[in-house]
Amino acid sequence: MIDPPLAVLAELTHRCPLQCPYCSNPVELERSKTELSTAEWIRVMREIADVGALQVHLSGGEPMARPDLDQIVAAARDAGLYSNLITSAVLLTEERMERLAGAGLDHVQISFQDSEPARADRIAGYRGALAKKKRAAEAVRMCGLPLTVNLVVHRQNLTTLEDLLTMAVDLLPQRIEVAHVQYYGWAIRNRAALMPTPEQVRSALETVERARERLRGRVTIDHVVPDYYGRRPKACMGGWGRRFLNITPSGKVLPCHAAESLPGMVFETVRERTIGEIWRDSPAFDAFRGTSWMPEPCRSCERREIDWGGCRCQALAITGDAAAADPVCDKSPDHVTLTSFTNQALAEGAPDLVYRRYGARAG
Numbered sequence: 001m002i003d004p005p006l007a008v009l010a011e012l013t014h015r016c017p018l019q020c021p022y023c024s025n026p027v028e029l030e031r032s033k034t035e036l037s038t039a040e041w042i043r044v045m046r047e048i049a050d051v052g053a054l055q056v057h058l059s060g061g062e063p064m065a066r067p068d069l070d071q072i073v074a075a076a077r078d079a080g081l082y083s084n085l086i087t088s089a090v091l092l093t094e095e096r097m098e099r100l101a102g103a104g105l106d107h108v109q110i111s112f113q114d115s116e117p118a119r120a121d122r123i124a125g126y127r128g129a130l131a132k133k134k135r136a137a138e139a140v141r142m143c144g145l146p147l148t149v150n151l152v153v154h155r156q157n158l159t160t161l162e163d164l165l166t167m168a169v170d171l172l173p174q175r176i177e178v179a180h181v182q183y184y185g186w187a188i189r190n191r192a193a194l195m196p197t198p199e200q201v202r203s204a205l206e207t208v209e210r211a212r213e214r215l216r217g218r219v220t221i222d223h224v225v226p227d228y229y230g231r232r233p234k235a236c237m238g239g240w241g242r243r244f245l246n247i248t249p250s251g252k253v254l255p256c257h258a259a260e261s262l263p264g265m266v267f268e269t270v271r272e273r274t275i276g277e278i279w280r281d282s283p284a285f286d287a288f289r290g291t292s293w294m295p296e297p298c299r300s301c302e303r304r305e306i307d308w309g310g311c312r313c314q315a316l317a318i319t320g321d322a323a324a325a326d327p328v329c330d331k332s333p334d335h336v337t338l339t340s341f342t343n344q345a346l347a348e349g350a351p352d353l354v355y356r357r358y359g360a361r362a363g
């Protein structure tokens with residue numbers, strides 16, 4: 001018997017007005033003409049509730065690029081789902097925020113690139129991004145919705161983490177996430193430019209600890225050591241096929257955000273079968289579910305049902321084998337490869353950023 005997922009990430013579109021160099025969406029984006037229709041997303045919201053999930057994260061690309069977002073939010077509410085909008089917020093005006101709140105949206109998460117306008121706009125590749133995001137955060141507050149501020153950190157902004165946290169606190173969120181860039185999809189191209197130094201990682205841990213002390217009882221701050229500096233992997237997605245699933249703009253149902261990078265896998269779509277059927281018996285979900293697929297050192301490790309062997313996509317990206325132990329783990333024979341990637345990225349200095357441009361690859 002397979003437990004239901006807790007939450008679903010619905011990537012409503014890959015369209016996005018920003019050009020972030022750390023974008024974790026696949027290198028090949030899905031075109032807008034392949035996106036699920038309004039009626040299909042409404043059906044999908046019902047199926048998400050039917051499979052037993054409690055939450056839906058509405059994401060992208062930029063989900064605000066869908067003019068029918070209000071209808072999708074209303075369908076999530078009608079299905080009894082808790083809905084969270086994950087947005088860059090540059091398209092989130094006061095008027096649209098009021099409509100979304102009226103449609104039943106429960107929570108908003110806004111990502112920030114920096115606390116200083118020129119630096120923030122440079123990373124986002126979008127003029128005026130920071131000012132728009134701050135106005136949107138205020139609009140969320142005016143509608144009475146809880147807000148999470150997501151601070152995306154890397155080598156080019158970690159020295160200003162104190163300022164980033166001050167800016168975040170001023171936006172009066174319930175939660176702040178200090179999120180180190182993860183190297184999936186497009187972000188791998190910018191690894192050398194974005195990889196933090198060991199000193200930055202140490203200093204970030206101290207800065208966050210001080211802020212937590214200062215802000216205890218006022219705001220929660222989440223922060224985890226970036227993967228490339230870890231010794232034990234995280235349970236990516238809470239374990240493959242155990243807690244979460246992703247739906248791409250065209251309706252492919254994936255065990256994780258980056259699963260399409262794994263070779264030889266076939267992903268079914270919501271146009272072919274229900275989400276419940278796919279979750280319970282699709283070969284892609286079964287491929288790394290549980291522990292029976294694990295080779296050593298995971299097979300006999302006492303943490304195998306804690307981290308579930310870490311991340312399959314990271315294992316593939318670093319070792320070339322999706323079934324290997326996540327090389328973040330220092331029991332993995334490939335841990336040295338991960339360390340050498342880190343050292344190589346740092347030795348290369350900070351080359352120019354390669355921006356993600358939606359229009360250059362899809363449309």
Ligand code: SF4
Nearest residue numbers: 298301303304309329
């Ligand atoms: Fe996790 Fe495998 Fe490392 Fe054990 S050996 S800690 S299960 S990645």
Ligand code: FES
Nearest residue numbers: 236256311312313
């Ligand atoms: Fe795919 Fe971790 S991102 S398993």
